[in-house]
Amino acid sequence: MFQTTSYTGTKEENYNLMIKQLRALLEGESNQIANLSNASALLNQFLERVNWVGFYLTEGNELVLGPFQGLPACVRIxxxxxxxxxxxxxxxxxxxxxxxxxxxxIACDAASQSEIVIPLIKDGQVFGVLDIDSPEKDRFDEIDEKMLEAFAFALVEHLQ
Known part of the structure; x- marks a missing residue:
């Protein structure tokens, strides 16, 4: 079973530990909603100074709200x-x-000041996006971008 871990290393070491936790959560589970739900919960627990963490999933030429942690959000983008x-x-x-x-x-939450969105690409197609908002301007840096892309890659490997 999943256990909360204390993150005491460097920023990259902490991200790598969190990605390892993600892989453990996904192992043996094929349900997409369960995996996306656990991924958003893990990110919400890991990341500081964020107010929304979640997924939008591709449906035709738009994104539809998927599993998330935070206030109610826009449904279709x-x-x-x-x-x-x-x-x-x-x-x-x-x-x-x-x-x-x-x-x-698109202002779903007026408190959001900065944002990072990582496309989830499987077999060359956009499956959806990982969206993370913060109430602070300039919250995300190059390390966040690189490591959240690695997180998204690890997640996509397990999605059907």
Whole structure:
């Protein structure tokens, strides 16, 4: 069973430990909702200074709200709109220091100031996105981006 671990190493060491925990949570489980739910809960427990962690899943040409931790959120986001839709349409991580400066930002939670969105790509197609919001401007750095991309890669390996 999963046990809460104390994160006392460097930022990268802590991320690597969390990714190891993710792999343990996913091992032997094929249910997509269960895996995404545990992944969002793990990230929410691990990350500090965030107010929303979750997934949007591809349905046609839009993203539909999936498992998450945080306040109620926007349910549907068209590809190309907002930070999530841009990440999905460009198949590229979006690390936004100030969401209010992002053209077309969709404000689901007025408290959010910065955001990082990592596309989940399987077999060359965008399966969905991992979306993380923070109430602080410029919350996410290059290490967060690199390690959250590694987290997303480990997750996608287990999704059906």
């Amino acid at each position: 068209p590809f190309g709109r907002g930070v999530c839709g841009t990440a999905a349409s460009e198949k590229k991580t979006q690390r936004i220091a100030d969401v209010h400066a992002f053209p077309g930002h």
